[in-house]
Amino acid sequence: MIKNRRDFWAGLLFVLLGVAYAWAASLHDIGWGADMGPGFFPLVLAALLTLLGATLVFKSLTLEADGGGPLGPMAWGPLLGVLGVLVVLGAGAWWAAWPR
Template sequence: MRPKSERDFVAGLLFMLTGGAFAWGALGYGFGNGRNPGPGYFPFGLGLLLALLGGFLVFRALTVETDGREPIGRIAWRPLLAVVGAIAFFAAALPRLGLPLTVAIATFGVSFATPEARWRPALLLALVMAGFCTAVFVGGLRLNLPLWPLPFHHWGG
């Protein structure tokens, strides 16, 4: 059976794969019960919901007629690499550069996922996000995150 909507079909398969992986991974944690949930309870439920949503999308893509075949098209490499690169940079740089600087650099870099991006608004967004993330995660939630680059480390929280 050929899908009537390629986009919904592929999205549904990805949702099922991701949701199934999260639900399966959550089984390694204590599940608990409804009254006293363990650490695996919430991720398992969300993974299951995501997998069910994916199943619904696949079913819909195979059965419901649309206004034409929506081809998936070419992969947009620039945004994909910008987002994945920013996430990888954040994970690698956070312990060495501290939260504000890492957030600022990652936000500035990912702003150029689109060709229309300009450096001044990207810089402003990076500074606002750095301040916001520091205020929320270190000031508000008291997470123990590094605030400054390595030689000057001060751990927040």
């Protein structure tokens, strides 16, 4: 039984992102500790993200916490504002790099 839904979903998202980034980092040469390749550091960060997510999921399943009820409504305004700024900046960078 899930005792803290917010931590559960956040932890699950961290685990999924960590596994995806670990897979992407494994496509590069990883190397060894003394001779690190370009995939070594992202793989370590992905492993730490996955470990953090697994810890959050475990905590959400075992410990009772205040504010662990259902998630509130989605804040669409700030989300669309940030995405809009990213689109405008990306379009500006694309325009500046366009060969003339």
